[in-house]
Amino acid sequence: MEKNSLLKIENLSSGYGSTIIVNDFSFEVEEGQILSITGSNGMGKTTLMKSIMGLIDARVGKVFFKNEDITDVSPDYRSKLGIGYVPQGREIFSALTVEQNILLPIYSRKNLKLNVQVKLQEIYNLFPILKEKKDANGSSLSGGQQQQLAIARALIFDPDIIILDEPAEGIQPSIVKFIGSTLINLSKNLKKAFIVVEQNISLISQLNSDCLLVEKGKLSKKIKSSDLNSIEKARSLLSLHK
């Protein structure tokens, strides 16, 4: 494994019941890198992300994080190692307030070495709307606000990498652009790595990162960031219609 490889997926296959969805998938993410993963609906992108998080068991292959084999460990252990997760559809806890949603990962960690109030303030500086609504119920937020909340919830415990599954889904373009620039800043300034599963070509182009195209659960194409720096190029290379 390369010295600076943060997350490494090696020949991963996974699925539901007897059906294999993700088939022999391999890739690596380095510290501070943004990696986009795209493909049409039903191609296995979300299954791949759930397999990395441990929500679906790997049938074959390995998942390494900071050189540790995490293929068989539980999702909560993976989270505690430093993997943040922003699931598809955001999955905000409707029974909790905005602030309780953000602090949930903190409550589940006993020996966290960070000042929670300072971290919370940093999160609120990043997403001011969440401070305004901190006592509101999580489900009362708009789609864009919920997406910011889901990212805040993944950021609060200072993970090394965050997996975002379709963060632009159903969100107005201005918020998508804001999310894109936030991810770029976090990657540049705090050396956070991101895996962004996305079908929104403008966000992929804005992130200007390397991109993997998934087809029928397999890695079909690797595209260099330099080939995605305009929407037109991205659209023609990725053969998507969004």
Added chain:
Amino acid sequence: MVFLFNIFYQFGDSLAFLLLAAIGLAVIFGMMKIINLAHGEFITVGAYGTVVSGKVFNLPLPIAMVFGVIITVIFGLILEKLIIRYLYGRPLDSVVATWGISLIVSQSFLVIFGPSYEGLQTPMGNFKLGEFSYSEYRVFLIIFALLILVLLYYLFMKTSFGTLARATIENPNISSSMGVNVQNVYTVTFAIGAGLAGVTGALYAPTMTIVPSIGQAFIVSSFITVVTAGASPFVGLVPAAAFLGMVQTSVTFFYKSTIGLIAILCAVILIIRYLPQGFSGLILKTRSK
């Protein structure tokens, strides 16, 4: 005045019984969706734990009650580790398994302690109002039931454990991917539910005949109160118990206790028919408008 106090006393007694019968089940069934048909036996363990430890070690009642609750928590933890943890998300399977547990436990009590066990004296005394005499302990039970509810509300709504528990119950997978050890949360929540059933058994032990089926006296009341409370037990439990208590008290006052029980069951049928989400559904709907 005495007449009014009499009605309030009867109502409070009925309210305390319904709340204490339901409170452990509200946590286990209401929050974890485990249909725990062994809830009555948890209460039995609490009652026997109190009475037996009180008699054998000659303990003062409050200490014996604490013993009763601790024994029930341990009993609950063992059951959770051996059986219940494999039934989360499988409500129908939980019915069969907990029914089996219920039969084994009640028969075991019959074999070990015989058909009845020497009971404890009801503590505290009586006070008189007009021509009627009232038990101070019954008044204490009313206050204690409400106090437990307040504590439970605080635990689940205001503490970090409560936040973890509510998140886990809403979405265990996503909670787990946020770092929550879901299994631990389930175990602790189940132990709290079992402990609360133990509290009920311990509190009512000095007021009842100690028989292996003592828990059965609570099981119907506990389920109808939890079902009437609806999906969010902490919101719906007090209004549900108050409503059912009112129905029972008023009908019993004018007729007799059997008719009061029939009236409660009829009221529950009407509630399920017209408020399928129970009192909590109605309250949350009104609040969101």
